[in-house]
Amino acid sequence: MYLLNRKQRHAVNYTWMIISLLLVAFLPFLLFVGLYIKSVLLIHDYSLVDLIFSKTWKPASGQFGFYPFIVGSIWVTLIAMLITAPICLLTAIYVTQYTKKYILRIMHPAIDILAGLPSVVYGLWGILVIVPFISRYLGPWLDIKTMGYSILAASFVLSIMIIPFVLNILIEIFRAIPMELKEAALSLGATQWQTIKHVLVKKALPGIIAAFGFGLARAFGETMAVLMVVGNVVRLPKSVFDPGYTLPALIANNYGEMLSIPKYDAALMFAALLLLAVSLFFNLVMHFFIVRFNKY
Template identity: 85%
Template sequence: MYLLNRIQRHRVNYTWMIVSLLLVASLPFLLFLGLYLKSFLLIHDYHLGDLLFSKVWKPGSGKFGFYPFIVGSIWVTLLAMLISAPICLLTAIYVTQYTRKRFLRIMHPAIDILAGIPSVVYGVWGILVIVPFISRFVGPLFGVQTLGYSILAAALVLSVMVIPFILNILIEVFRTIPVELKEASLSLGATQWQTVKSVLVKKALPGIIAAYGFGLARAFGETMAVLMVVGNVVKLPKSVFDPGYTLPALIANNYGEMLSIPKYESALMFAALILLAVSLFFNLVMHFFIDRYNKFSA
């Protein structure tokens, strides 16, 4: 019936497992090494500080200043987090503390669908709804002339995109807080809100910070949706109504022409390397943060 006997099959399966495991475990290092080698040409010839903080981006004449892109990315990301952070926290508290379990059963599919919508579709939605909304209502409201393709538009779209991600973690965080803690607080005469405010949120604080950290890392690397609504203008944004440019958008927009100019490819790979480093850094820090917190609380 079988080609191999039991022991041989075990060996084949075992080898298959080990090879796959090594492949997966080496992935972050492979990614880093690959991108580093590719961007070596650029790092070797330029000062790292010049690359990161120079404002001039003219690949044709060999000027690669990533500062506008980094600033654009930071603006978009922080603004998006500023919008979605309170919404996620309030919603997580509401669905875990104030509603019945049944409500979570409505909320979970909704979160799943939000998480599953592809980023291009978010981009289409941004162009259809958010961009006109900004150019017609929000801009005039603040007395600003804007096309709508702006830092603000990107941040709004991005804030919706990270909601399912952050919310999932927050709901998990609030659900794992032992119920005795809440009961003790309530039995001492605290109201529900006092319990939430001074017991639950305090207890969950490291988890909340970690959720925001993961969300931030996620938002920083988001490409297509941001690319479609941010405006893609290489200059330092002065207000949220200005168009901007982000690092992922830079990579995605220029893949066609990068082979024609020397060092251009290297520069784009360097942008990818920055993204990788930011993502790894944030995730590392947040993981250690959670680990420390778990040790203390246990």
């Protein structure tokens, strides 16, 4: 019947599994090595501290300071998370603990549609809605001069973009908590809010952190929507109403152009390396917290 006998088939399947595993395990490592080799030209000529903390970005005269991009990326990401995290957490708690079940059934397709929209659509929406809102209303109202294309606009757009992802995970996490745990807390005389605050959120904490970490990683790497509204000005932003520049936008805007400038190619690769390193760092911190809170 078969070309191979049972033992041989086992060996073949087993080998493939090992190969797939190794591939997945080594992929990040290979990426890292690849980017390092491509950017080694830059790293050898400048000190790492100079590259990361220097503020001057003049490729034509050989000055590569990544600080404005790093700061821009971190600002945009963190403000986006500050907006997203409470909205998602409260929404997830509300739809899983307070509302009737059919609300969740209605919400799920809506969330999925939001999650499936291409990022360029979010970027357009940012240009058409958020940017004018900031330049015409929010800025004047706070007596701040801004052209709208700013860190804040990027944060707004990003936060809306990652809400569906984070929210979907959070809803699943809260739904996975057994009803009996809730009943146990209520039977002790806890109110619904006490049950949520002291028991459910605590139980879900590792998952909540993982969801936020996932959102953070997505936000940090998001390219298109951000570069459409962030302003793309290489300058250290002094407030959230200033325009900025992010690492992914730097790569996307410039790769393939101006490659005649010496080391420009290597500099962009170094930006990618930085992105990878920061993502790795976020991941490690996230894992630390997950392990820390996962003992219950």
